Amino acid sequence: MPDEPYDVIIIGAGPAGLAAGLYAARDRYATLLLEKNGLPGGQILLTEHIENYPGYETVGGPELVQHMQKQVEQFDAEIAINKAVTGLKRRDDGMIEVDVNDGETTYETEAVILSPGSDYRQLGLPGEDVMRQATRVSYCATCDGAFYRDKHVLCIGGGNTAVEDTLYLATRFTAKTTLIHRRMEFRAQKVLVEELYAKADENNIDIKLPYVATEIVPNAAGDAIDHVKVRNVETDAIEELKVDGVFIFVGMVPNTSWLEGFVPLDANGYIAADPITMKTPTPGVWVAGDCRQDAAMQLATACADGVTAAMGLKEYFRDFPDSESWAGVEPEAIEKDQVRGY
DSSP states (O other): OOSSOEEEEEEOOSHHHHHHHHHHHHTTOOEEEEOSSSSTTGGGGGOSOBOOSTTOSSBOHHHHHHHHHHHHHTTTOEEEOSOOEEEEEEOTTSOEEEEETTTTEEEEEEEEEEOOOEEEOOOOOTTHHHHHHTTOEESOHHHHGGGGTTOEEEEEOOSHHHHHHHHHHHHHTOSEEEEEOSSSSOSSOHHHHHHHHHHHTTTTEEEETTEEEEEEEEOTTSSSEEEEEEEETTTOOEEEEOOSEEEEOSOEEESOGGGBTTBOBOTTSOBOOOTTTOBOSSTTEEEOSTTBTTOOOOHHHHHHHHHHHHHTHHHHHHHGGGOOOOTTOOOOOOOGGGOTTO
16 A cells, blocks of 8 residues: 555546646646556547547547546646456445555545546447447447538437437438438437437438347448448348448447446446546545546546546545544445435
8 A cells, every 4th residue: 555645546547637736736636547558549530630629620539538638637637547346335434445456556545536437338240349440330429420521321229319310410410311220119318319310311211120230341442431231130131231320329328337336326327426526426536537427428527527626525534533424335326316415
């Protein structure tokens, strides 16, 4: 265990964590960011072109992360890579023990900001990962829709996000949009499905039910999609679709399973928090970014979450010495409508 405890430990060094680290370190708090991967940045490292981050007409994800990391470190925040947090424990004196790599190291801190992020749920299709790296497979219409102006894209999914984002792409950018879903009926709200069908003809949306994708086939150079194989669930017939890009809308998976019992998680595993302050019901613990319940899942809002969380440290540290009742904090999982206002 390191000799000196930290004022705040930030778990996850993606954009939310880096923004929190910047504000915490500028306030002269002893700040440590723990990142499970070999580089800070999180999912943004996989994004080649960013056009919706304020202040940049366009910027690459790795380039933006480098700027953010340099800015954080110039205020003496520490960033430790390959440090997967595997447990948190509140001591009776109020300090929090942060267990890393299954006991390899344990850090002590007075406060924690949780920013472990979430991952887009992937389909695991042949070619999916290769084409994701080539920026031809996306999981976020808001992030990448503008790159497909006057192109043909395939959307996959049947929930609210799939229908909403298909409409977003078709009405703003694409020349043609094909939407496939594995069932004969969408899971999305009825009003959204009605809007989808009402706008399908005028916006060149081809709705194919019940279909699943079976393979994303790269071109010979491996830098674009040659075609996508889709299968009719009822007949097993295979079709080949010529598309420029694929958008997969099958949900998110928050990186929070290891937090159960320490902070409240909703039914989907997202961390419950006051959406104004980012405070969780667990004293001294904040949340920031895509792992937060009802997060907007955008780069700019993740950074804003981190800033908000770090700004809450001042009040907490002012009252910390007088806190008396730390033991026995074991919050239960709560439902979405129970989050706000505590």
